[in-house]
Amino acid sequence: MKELPASARAVVIGGGIIGCSTAYHLAKLGWTDTVLLERKKLTSGTTFHAAGLVGQLRTSANITQLLGYSVQLYKRLEAETGLGTGWKMNGGLRLACNEERWTEVKRQATTARSFGLEMELLTPKEAQDLWPLMTIDDVVGAAFLPTDGQANPSDITLALARGATMAGASIFEDTEVGDIEIDNGRIRAVVTARGRIECERVVVCAGQWTREFAARFGVDVPLVPMEHQYLITEPFGVPSDLPTLRDPDRLTYYKEEVGGLVMGGYEPNPAPWAVNGIPEGFHYGLLNPDLERFEQIMELALGRVPALETAGVKQLLNGPESFTPDGNFILGEAPGLRNFFIGAGFNAFGIASGGGAGMALAEWVANGEPPFDLWPVDIRRFGRPHFDADWIRRRTIEAYGKHYTMAWPSEEHASARPFRTSPLYARLKAQGACFGEKLGWERPNWFADLAAGETPQDVYTYGRPNWFSAVAREHRAVREAAAIFDQTSFAKFSLKGRDAERALSWIAANNVARRPGSVIYTQMLNDRGGIECDLTAARIAEDEYYIVTGTGFATHDFDWIARNIPAGLDATLKDVTDKWSVLVLMGPNSRSILQRLAEDDVSNKGFPFGTVRTIVVAGRTVRAMRITYVGELGWELHLCVDDAAAVYDALMEAGRDEGLANAGYRALETCRLEKGYRAWGSDIGPDHTPVEAGLAWAVKTGQATDFLGRAAIERQLAEGVRKRLVCFAPDEPGTVLLGRETIYRNSDKAGWLTSGGFGHTVGRAIGFGYVRHRDGVDSDYVLSGTYELDVAGRRVPCTPHLAPLYDPTGSRVRS
Template structure:
């Protein structure tokens, strides 16, 4: 085939993700060319195990996997090629009480997302999977719509479907160089010649990181050896469900009358640490029976027949894994029109159909079909540019693939990485740190005699009382949070106000010294950013957002500055430390540290000004995320310890305490403050989230998303954010199902314990097929499904805690 000179869209990589993306782009009528260095599936697709499960902790990722199944159900009829797809269901075992609690919570999550996950007795599970011994089984979960597939066959069917709609797929056409000009993508170089393109899609599996790095794009994935064995046939029925046995770290599926058995050992083996050999096509690694023996020892008691069944083959094929166990999709923040679909953590077949659909829409329309934050490439940041750090974290994530998914569990590898200048002082004060985007952040503080580490459980954890202590201090005295990890930007230039006015939903044409809380919306009115802007000069704004959103929000703001406007965005995160002083005694403490007037009359809420503390210039923001009087104090990092000590010296007589991020969470839930990525995001509008008051619709000022907000106000909202409370010792952790008048209407987006209330609190959207209003929400009788058990819940649309009234709603 003659090499084309150009194509609007070029996809590199002919595995299931590349072929699925080509298939969906071709379905949309796009001009697309796929280039594969060898033959289709020759990377890691051909040796994938092929289990297809759906349930994930995110509703939208679950939806994406469900799309895969819908596609696989019809693909054979559409293309005439067999796919090996069988909807034979999927079983998951629990062999101890803690795992059974996890499975019950997963079943509730499934119900929240509309999946029929059934809880079974051990005998019922054995009836479905007669090969197993159930002596240690406590219970099981069954998803009838899970299944298995032949990875190569599905990929070839997708390729045929893509070609039928006009896509070109060229094999034996390696890309040797990505061509750019002045920081923009222009095409690719192959041994047969150059091909120009407008958009480039990297679906190269474990080769993606190196290829992307050549143009300055970070794709944090590494290769890990992954083994599974294929037995001789021994009469295994073809309709046997897939089986996951996480307590024994193993999985099973039927294969030509025998079994495939693989798993995720705690001591995985990284591969190709010094580069992938070339060529490496349709190749496997040497079988490592010694390493695999640990999984065999776990499997034999479960499937005794394996003792006497011959092993046909032990497959050892490298796969790409990521630091958080989620795959990577989206447009690279470093370069426009370069897209990535890679790092599928050995569930690329389950994800393939949906990921290809989502990536194709992202490429063609400039946005995903729905919020895909858990897999968005912009969730990564500075630590992920270092391959050694990525490998250390990824190997930990690999080893945890089947371990218990504890609430609030932290990773331990690659730490400490990024440290506030107060790290040592906080450590000496009993801080128990968590990590976010490489930053060490105090989660809670242990007093003398307390274990200064997390002990994970599905019950009340060991930090419950210490967090309650910090929570109480915030409500009754004062607390100090180290929030240095906040992402901080400066938008500066003659057109800074005009640019920000277009991007921000709230008014930013305020006097110097004003704080503006605002969302930034997409064209559908969905919330892309939720942040604070401080007008520090006529031509300058200081922008503060969440630690984990540094890459995402910087990318959103910078790429939405209207063309031709003179405004520059600079990341100053590492320049400034942040100390947040909150509580009813915050003003008394601050007054003792500064000569500046911080009285309410002179320093009102929503104002920012520079004050002096112990010789240090401090930008003080009168704002709160915990529902109490207080200030965020932003200051150059070299002054942090001096200011920290001054505040503690002044605060000691007033009961000032250090406090951590888990107290921030409990405090904000009582106040009803929303959190981006859980309660609000691209799929939620301000009006749905109860944030319509922060949108400048009464002005005639144009802004991105305005038309969508107006259209929704004309037609009404179909979901409304509400807050729920439960009496008794009910533990809420998020994703519990919401029932209104006995009908499922949503799920909790975030949850925790309100120490002032003495109750569990959850936030979530009450949803309907028709337009609804506040009266609809408040008139319902509510229950929450918690680990498959329904409990009565009270609903409110107002904050549970009101500091002005010094009372709570019970």
Template structure:
């Protein structure tokens, strides 16, 4: 056996398609890379993957990542001389009922938004492409010509060869024993063949990743699930160029294999595996075929492909694969340990994602940042609930079972709930709250009128849902009287120390060196000016700030802030989320209600917008922040959790005569759309700058203060921008949910980043970027004639760069 090198820049652990792809791309970037595989390349789970390569996802950047895989697989065999089995034979997706057809039409529009040529076909046209199937129940189909399939082992070996050609070293039969970490710094790896000094470790271990990462204190939320597919003998009439086929209403997929078919699927009652740990020595291994469990899928498939009834069966493959709680892969630098990277949890689309995931993580490692916004797959999207393996398994089982079910707008997971609850949970439930969940927190989405017989549950549809009218009531109350939102789930941090001002001034784009009691809305930028965080900071003392951000961004934002505190500065960041409840009192009657419960002066003259002050309510110390995300007068009331029920009761008692009512997060969404308020993760993120998002006013360029991202913003101010966020308004009958295609003067210029309904306007509203390679300004945006493609149909719309609703002027734009 070759001797291990003594040192390397990066050690990749795992020799499946993802590990080999990461090594390939990192070596091509000039890095000294060593890949270690405990047994043989592909011997974990790659060797038994089905090998379908689809591209479309709900995120433009994840679609781009998968598209990169296709581009790579097209050229890889020529580059390396190693066969890949790549065939770009296209991919079909069937719809067998009207709701599925609506979903497919919306998927086609998403594809068009992202530049993919997804074509809608009649049942007969689909059958012409896939002659073995019967189409009596098919309403329509979508065809993506650039989808395809590959041989998983061949493509992995080709990537490995390419990695070696670029200078990477690959060692099989080399088990990692431990990672050497001293005072939070990676020093090296101990293996069965010796030690390698290195500063970077990359975990690409598939279903073994969770246990490996746990050894260094890193949490990777994935579990092993059993996944079965059948391989047939050759079937007459199966052409070599047969497209891949997905039949979600029958929970099944198909691809051609040596003149026969591979057929698998995602059953509604999936089986997990290795709940007590993966057996030692498990490699090139399969699980026992479970014919009884596979039989329902087989029966469903026979109605689509009758030839399967008489086809010879080569084998029923049952291979475990890693799945995650939300069905997305896990990528990025671990928040718990610097220079420990993860590329795992591929949910049975590791072949489709492998090329792009390797490229993206390699660039992340080499450049210290991802090549584009990868938030949907970022490891930092997880948090407190994701440490418990039982919770992960429960949620992941649900996610697996939903792989081919309808992807409804605003659909919530049901498993593993309730997990994290506000002290007011039971009160809100009794008032008709219908809860959603984010990062384990139960959050009221809307309130049913139980007395009037409204069902206290979500009923999903592509039409107007059952919560449309109740949310309209809450929306109207926010505009005319007052509402109370329980936003206890907000992530909350304190930043304290002698250098707190200087540290936050470097990280924040807005001016945070303000008097005590000032609330500052700010972005935090990367070196390209992209928005990494969008939050509020309160100066509570000379050396202390209170920071509030969105529920789902708790891990991400804490990690971003902590990593960007300059090393020499004396400051501590502490997560205090669980210590405080938040009640947001919003609406034109908010002040009158607040005056009934506190002796403190909350008049506009005394308590102005963007100020924070401690006030007393019913014997409780309350940090009142005058701020709004709904476009009305209001306060966020932050208070220790033990006081929550007391303050809640006092507010409702005082608010009864003013028409105060509880309201939920779906009303927040409709209200913020009318004001054009941005949401991180959809409207703004690392790929968008404040200049592009219309937030340049919140950047302190007028002060001669250095801050991260300043030079990029200055350059944009000088040279202009190529995309600009705008608001689009369509007829109220049009349902917008995001990712609808934007056309300006008949030319595709972007897509909606978010969409919904404005109950004040009684119109459908969307936010999205207008893009133009030659540059964009306000005149360009406002001078065009616009249409939106909604479920493949174009509808006229109007465009706006200012808020649609302004309570100070009682102005509503149509």
């Protein structure tokens, strides 16, 4: 048996498709001393029993790009390695069997075009011509993506393994990792029964074993093994070039296999597996079929493919697959442990993702960052609830059951709630709050008028939803009177130490070297100038900053700041989220309401915009920050959790005759769209710079202080940019914008919307998106074009704007 090397540049743990793809791509990057360790045999975990459908379209442009890379890799892999892969680019069909699903499919086709895929919309008969085995009595329409396909999971994995060794990597089967040596937070070696390998980088691609293994080293990987069943028929004359078929209204999928069919689906009552741990030695393992649970899928399938009734059954396969709480896979460097990377939780589309995920993970390992923004799958999107095994299991069961259900705009999860609540939860619920959830926190999305008989419950649609008028009420309160938002879920950090200013000045793009009492809105950039964080920093003292960021970015932003504090500086970052509640008081009447309760002067002179003060409100000490995300006069009131209820009650009483109303996150969204405020994760992110996003005013290039990303920003300011964030207002008043609609400039495709919604003050839909052109984009270029948006297959004329649609004062912020 071949001996293990004494050292390696990187060790990949796990010999499924993700591990083999990662090793392949690391070796292709020149990391020829990469070692892959598999505890049993390659593919013997869960890869060998995957169904093998390869679809590409996702709601994220970059994840779609990643899956598209898989297709390009699989097309050339057999010629490169000499091993068959079973790859067939036979296309993929998706059916719609009701009008709402047809709207969803048409919007998916628009998204596909936005992301560079040509998805064709078909009539039922055209779909049947491509897939003659099906009945179409209930089909409204279909979409066909010609570049989708299918592959043999084991064959394609072995080809990747061959390609990895051809490029210089080493692969060792029957080699289980017993431990990882870590010294002062640094990985030193991987330890196996066959020997020890010194290394500084470990990539864990261990499938359903990843959560338990990573937890031994303090890394949380929220995934759950779920039973997934599919049927393989005997051959019955199925054409070899038959496209893959997804029939989401019947919860089923199909692919051709050796003249027969593979048919599986996603039942609404799925079963988690190995709740008490994966059995010792489990490999090449299948589970006993659950005929009763599969019967519901079979009945739905027979209604679509009657030939299944007489086709012989070769096998009903039941195998465990790793699923996650949000249905997206998990990639990236673990927060809190340098050079410990994860690639796991692929939700039954690991074959489709395998090529691209391995490429992205390899570049992340080699370069210290992913090749592009991968936030939807980044391990840092998780937080506190994802350490709770029961929470993860309940949420993942829901996510599995929704795999083929309608993907409604603004849809919320229902399981494992409530988990984290603010002190106002019961009060707000009694006043009609309809709650959403973010990172385990219950947050009011909107408020029903209980006296008028409204029910605080979301009714989802692709048209105007049932909360539209309620959000309009709250929006008007913000603009015309005052509203109070409970934003206790904000993530909050303390950066403290003698060198806090030096550390934050390096990490932050804006000037944070201001006197205590200042509040600074700033981005934090990567080396390419891309926006990694978008937050506020309040200078509390000479040696302390209080940093506030979005609920969902708690883990990501803490990790980014912590890992970029220059070595040797006295600056300690601490998460203080649970110590503070946040009441956000906004609107033209907010000052008079606050002044009734405050012992301090809150006039514009006494409390200017962009400042933080410790004041007394209703007898309680409050850290008040004058800042806005809605474009109106207002304050964020940060206060002790125990004082939140008393201050809230006092504010509501003081504002009773001034029109003060409760407001939720959906009103916050409509207000920020009108004011042109950017949202990280949609409008801005690591692939967008402040110059491209119209935020160059918040970058301190006019000062001598160096900061992370400065060179990239100065280069763009000197040379110009190839994309620019633009606001679009459709000319048709009833247009519903959701994001990802294709932008056409002078009839040429120019980009897509990053976010969309409705502005209740301006009375129209609003969308934001980047206009792109390889020769450069400036203001004249943007405003000289004639624009249309593709909305579910319809071209809607629209008007571009570089200034906010709502700006009554002619300035960015009211005084």
